[in-house]
Amino acid sequence: MVESRITLGSTVKNLKWNWKREPTKTDEVGKLFGLLEQIHDYGWAQRADSWKWVGGGPANFSVYAVKKLFIMAQNYSDFYKMRWNGWIPLKCNVLAWQAEIDRLPTRVELTKRGVILQDINYPLCGDSTESSAHLFTACIFALEVRDQVARWCRLPPLYAFDVRDLRTIAKVLKLRKHERRTVHSVNDFMVYLNC
Incomplete structure (x- = not known):
């Protein structure tokens, strides 16, 4: 050749x-x-x-050696394992999962994908850009809803800086297993209601 x-x-x-x-x-x-x-x-x-195989392992090329090389090169540190909740409808679980990994079609995400918008600020409050984090944790309306629900459930005020914080807050509270699952369900349902 x-x-x-x-x-x-x-x-x-x-x-x-x-x-x-x-x-x-x-x-x-x-x-x-x-x-x-x-x-x-x-x-x-x-x-x-x-041709010379320099992929490591034996001097002879094999499919197993390539597979092993690919597995060693993969990085699983950024993978997130979603904890699905059977107490709420599947659509609430899916929406909470999408919000947590920042895959909701918010104005910020749409502009990243090339959609031209006149304004990317959240129209309800106008304080900040419309992102998953703002919609569910930073917006004054989301804070008020979360505060009212926490009061109704006789919980201390729930502070979260990201959607993942909001979804894992039940682990931090000193509650029984049944109560933690209830708080987790209520938080996921609040994410669904905020949309």
Whole structure:
């Protein structure tokens, strides 16, 4: 393959091109010259082409070795395991999960995806941009709803800085298991009601 395209003399490298068409456009010629600059000082050897597996493990290539290499390269530190709640409807669980991983179609997320909007501020309060964190934790209306529900449930005021804080607040409170699950359900349902 490469051997049939390059002939080496004592000081000269002859490249035999096999073009379907000659490079004529400026960018094509520029890429060709860039390639030639990269290979100019390469130390070519007079031998047959060969492939070498450098993926680690045994010297012979195997599908198992590639699979092992991929598994070692994966980073699971950012993965989040969602705790689903069977006491509330599935749509509430899904919405709470989407809010927690910041995948709701808020104005901020829509502009990230190229949707042109006149204003990205939250129209209900106008204090900040419309993001999941603002909708469920920072907006004055969300704070008031959460405060009223906490009072109704005879809980201390619930402070959260992010949706994940709001969803895990039941673990922090010193409650029995049944009460923690109730608080978790109420918080997830409040996320659903705020939309």
